[in-house]
Amino acid sequence: MNTVALVGNPNVGKSSLFNTITGARQYVANWPGVTVSRKEGIRRWRGREIKLVDLPGIYSLGAISIDEKITRDYLLREAPDVVVVIVDALNMEQGLYLLIEVLEMRENVMLVVNAIDEAKKRGMKINRYELEKHFGVHVVFTSAVTGEGIDELLDRALHIITTKDVHSFVELTYQKEIEEKVRKIEERIQNAKRLRSYKPRWLALKALEGDPEVLELLEEFEIPVPTGEENKKYKEMIAQRRYQYIDSVLREATTSFDQKLSVSEAFDHVVTHRFLGIPIFLAMMYLAFTFTFDVMSPLSDLIDTGISSLGEWLRGVMGNGWVTSLVVDGVVSGVGAVLVFVPNIFGMFLALGFMEEVGYLPRAAFVIDKLMYKLKLSGRSFMSLILGFGCNVPAVMSTRGIADPRERLITILVAPFITCSARLPIYILLAGIFFKGQEAAVIFTIYISSIVLTAISATLLNKILFKGQPIPLVMELPRYRLPSAKNLWLYVWERGKHFLEKAGTIILISSIAIWFLGSYPAPADKSFAADLGKFFEPLFRPLGYDWRMVTALIFGTAAKEVVVSTFQMMYGDPSSVLPHLITPPVALSFMFFVMAYIPCFATIAVIKTETGGWKWALFSVMYSLFIAYTVSLLISVVGGAIL
């Protein structure tokens, strides 16, 4: 099988092309740093199997963050048959810089100019033959949206695989001083067997730049290489020469076009405005919540009715008996309790997906950066945190794009406080019972509190664990794009599907387990579940929780939706029972507890893998329990005193 690797700057459409070619559904969104690990897929083409490799985006091979290192290491250690460098048609400069770097490293390279649809729309013309001539590679124009050029891309790749014809060979010559040094180093390593897999010129250039890995490779040859300030100077000279070359090529190869679209310019001006920026961010979030609740609620009610009828019908058909009870009171009401919220959760993802696809996310990060700076974090980590509103797992994963290890760790540890969509059902349920008419406002408050809590935690962790130092924010703002219905649907479906899968697996199993624990040895008060809840209840007495609520919290550690399933099974009809048991402040306190306490199993697992051990995962569990208890106690006590 032949391997074709896709590399390029972040956000140029590598994953989109990968998806179009292989039929995969990798995460695609309009902000830099979406892909954080290597993904592989297969495509049959003209009777051959081609393995495609999608990689995290990079600006330069002198990589710093974890995701960038993955790409660099891949190019350094693996031997794909073709390396496809993808650049953005509307902004080729930085992409061509990477192309030059890759060309210095390997021979089997081709260039893809993607998003050609956008270039056409703006009347920009690119001369393919100029590009081929000046970079010495095959060039293909593609669009992942219209599918243009995909066949040709595969044909050219196959051509390179079968004939080894990579077009011509163009070598960029650097300034005289650099060329002289390069030659000296090249001579020394010319015959080294161990280095045969690297191009001597590339090694020499990297040695001049002071690349630590290359220096290590060359150590045994005792070559006098420049260090410190000199490295810096050479690096700068090399980069300068590359951009000079790119500029001169592009002047010939492209026509100028209207850089600034007046609409997106005006939009950008408003959403990143000095004074309006932050209020607009809050307003957008509020809009997203109103959409999630008000627009989606009728659908939820419909499902609710459907599930109740299903239960009734099953009871009628199956008669009375423990099996019926297991099916109706356990499975149908437990899983059903969660399914009712599917429309809300899909709504939430739709709102998030829109934000991600339009290109607003990095702008929000930009607007909020100054505040994050006070927390010794950056706008970049804010971007990761926002993803957590959908699910904490991808939020933790996306921290790979954070270059500073300390900032990354703190972001991982505080990410679970961002309230994910799985926690939504319990908020909606309780807000619907205790704060009728103000649901959106109450839930919005919880979301804002979750951000505040995250911020406080970050400060705390920075103070206690690390001597915090501010980190830089070097981030690209992508251009605005109108999300396509297809992309949005895929986004929503991929995530919503995961939720449905959870309903069919972990929530189903939990429901059955809870039914058994709640029915034996005797139902309700004398069951195992009751024993469990009552055993821990004294701990929660100051907070005013009923033992059934305690039981729900315990089961909810598996997945937070299970809290709602447990409520449904324990209370039968929570909306008529609960108001007699607890007060609104206690309900609010409970919502906060669910928001903050122990991340779900999946999140704990991903924290463990991303931090490389149990230490931080366990820390996260204990820490979040502590925070949840403290905050909820405060709400119960203060709320109780006021009322």
Next chain:
Amino acid sequence: MKLSEAVVGTKVKIVSVDFPPELQGRILGLGFVPGSIVEVVREAPFGDPRVYTVHGKMITLRNSEADLIEVEPVSKNFPLSMAEVGKHYIVKAFLGGPFFMSKMRSLGINVGSKIMVASKFPISITINGKPVRIGMGMAEKIIVEEI
């Protein structure tokens, strides 16, 4: 002059960059190399970070990072607030949003308009022989070039 000191809306040319090695690779790769033209596009709430355009890409930098980039002015463009009394200027660009633009239009100030600064504090200009008072905030957003 440091990049962080360049006024929003102006273009400058990079003279040198001085980043620690771990960041230098990325900064150079993004196109912040000596000789490149950088446009200061916008600033975030509280004036930090700011957005720059370099080689066609919009990049955010905190002022603490922009401090490490030494630049020089390329054009004689600057905001009206820095103009001198008695001199003639041509309006090159506006930095405001849609509201600001319509306000400018209503005052008869357009890109290409020739103006003369009659007084400062408060700023008053003459355009087509007509005197117009300009607030300090507005003067920051009108980019002019001396003629």
